[in-house]
Amino acid sequence: MKILGIETSCDETGAAVIEASSKDKKVTLLSNVLATSLAKHAETGGIIPEVAARQQVISITPVIQKALEESGLMSESTPPVDAIAVTYGPGLIGSLLVGIETAKTLSLLWKVPIIPVNHMYGHIYANFIGEFPISNVKLPMSNEGIPKFPAIALVISGGHTDIVLLKDHGDLTVLGGTRDDAAGECFDKCARLLGYAYPGGPKISQLAKKGNPKAFPLPRPMIGSHDYDFSFSGLKTAFMRLTKELLPLERKELEHIKGGWQQVPLENTLSDSQKQTLYDLCASLEYAIADIVTRKVMKALGEYTASTLVVSGGVAANRVLINMFHEKINRSQLDVALVVPPGYLCTDNAAMIAAAGFYNNKHVSWEDVTADPELYY
Ligand code: KG4
Ligand code: ZN
Numbered sequence: 001m002k003i004l005g006i007e008t009s010c011d012e013t014g015a016a017v018i019e020a021s022s023k024d025k026k027v028t029l030l031s032n033v034l035a036t037s038l039a040k041h042a043e044t045g046g047i048i049p050e051v052a053a054r055q056q057v058i059s060i061t062p063v064i065q066k067a068l069e070e071s072g073l074m075s076e077s078t079p080p081v082d083a084i085a086v087t088y089g090p091g092l093i094g095s096l097l098v099g100i101e102t103a104k105t106l107s108l109l110w111k112v113p114i115i116p117v118n119h120m121y122g123h124i125y126a127n128f129i130g131e132f133p134i135s136n137v138k139l140p141m142s143n144e145g146i147p148k149f150p151a152i153a154l155v156i157s158g159g160h161t162d163i164v165l166l167k168d169h170g171d172l173t174v175l176g177g178t179r180d181d182a183a184g185e186c187f188d189k190c191a192r193l194l195g196y197a198y199p200g201g202p203k204i205s206q207l208a209k210k211g212n213p214k215a216f217p218l219p220r221p222m223i224g225s226h227d228y229d230f231s232f233s234g235l236k237t238a239f240m241r242l243t244k245e246l247l248p249l250e251r252k253e254l255e256h257i258k259g260g261w262q263q264v265p266l267e268n269t270l271s272d273s274q275k276q277t278l279y280d281l282c283a284s285l286e287y288a289i290a291d292i293v294t295r296k297v298m299k300a301l302g303e304y305t306a307s308t309l310v311v312s313g314g315v316a317a318n319r320v321l322i323n324m325f326h327e328k329i330n331r332s333q334l335d336v337a338l339v340v341p342p343g344y345l346c347t348d349n350a351a352m353i354a355a356a357g358f359y360n361n362k363h364v365s366w367e368d369v370t371a372d373p374e375l376y377y
Helices: 038-044 049-070 093-110 120-128 184-193 200-208 233-246 274-303 319-332 351-357
Strands: 002-006 013-022 026-036 084-089 113-120 149-156 159-168 171-177 254-257 258-263 309-314 337-339
Touching: 002 049, 002 093, 002 351, 013 049, 013 351, 026 309, 026 351, 038 049, 049 093, 084 093, 084 120, 084 351, 093 113, 093 200, 093 274, 113 120, 113 351, 120 149, 120 159, 120 309, 120 351, 149 200, 149 274, 159 274, 171 274, 184 200, 184 233, 200 319, 233 274, 233 319, 319 337
Parallel strands: 002 084, 084 113, 149 309, 309 337
Antiparallel strands: 002 013, 013 026, 149 159, 159 171, 254 258
């Protein structure tokens, strides 16, 4: 069967088509199209929901058209797909509604059912799409070429840092999550202090490459707690305090960017030795986040018998984190396969929504689909 996935929960407009076989349970990606309004939000220093929703309206039809074209389905006279999977939450209400209303219209027109998909499930199912061309990451291990159950899933993004036990499709138990900032949010807020726009994670990671990860002993909040919860706001505050102490953050220079003026990135105003301090701070932050996250996940892998660790969400694109998982799993003697999607499936996309729709196939009629911005798991 073919499924059209639609993702519009925040600032990305995604449409993708998968071909999935119920017999061998394999998902093949036929197309995966994404439009992002990120640049617009960089101008204002953050996502304005109204602006994001308007951009969704502009992008949704061309993005779906391109996804169908790239799958060779545009000229079909019969319905080009068998079902439409659409994100119904969590997310920004205005953005979600654009995807949902579009899905409803297509469902009515094509007479195909809708599968409402939880965005968080979607991130997990990014790991169930085909085989990934990442050389140093073990491929999915089961005979069917998909992650084996039971699995531990780490969903690590700008809004979530959750550890989830997956016994089967649709059988999820959340073991723990963040009590304040998410890991990605911690990266983003620290980067912002340094003058870098959202998303800050890749920028911190880039600066960290030239730094010493052990230069500054940043705190690891809740590392010894007996649960699977996280707290990143203390780490963020410690990073900010140290940065303010060690580097001159007051800077008046502004540079012109499209649509306005922004503060000159800190790096451009520093002496060579100050630059090294900046790199060391970023490396120490990245290392601290990876250390906290991997330690808690390893604890979960030790307590629950899991065949696979699946990591997803934007921060899964962080190589220091993934390499640390590799090292710790290899050292542990645990028989666990690590599965991480390629970067383009770590961040928000519609392919993961289509895959989650296939594996958790709950067809509903278009009248019964509503947005749920506060949805959890
Ligand atoms: O999943 P995502 O695209 O959006 C949601 O938050 O749902 O994740 C975005 C987050 C941002 O916080 C961004 O800074 C972080 O993922 N991120 C990274 C990297 N790439 C994206 N964090 C650290 N290292 C990266 N390479
Ligand atoms: Zn997301």
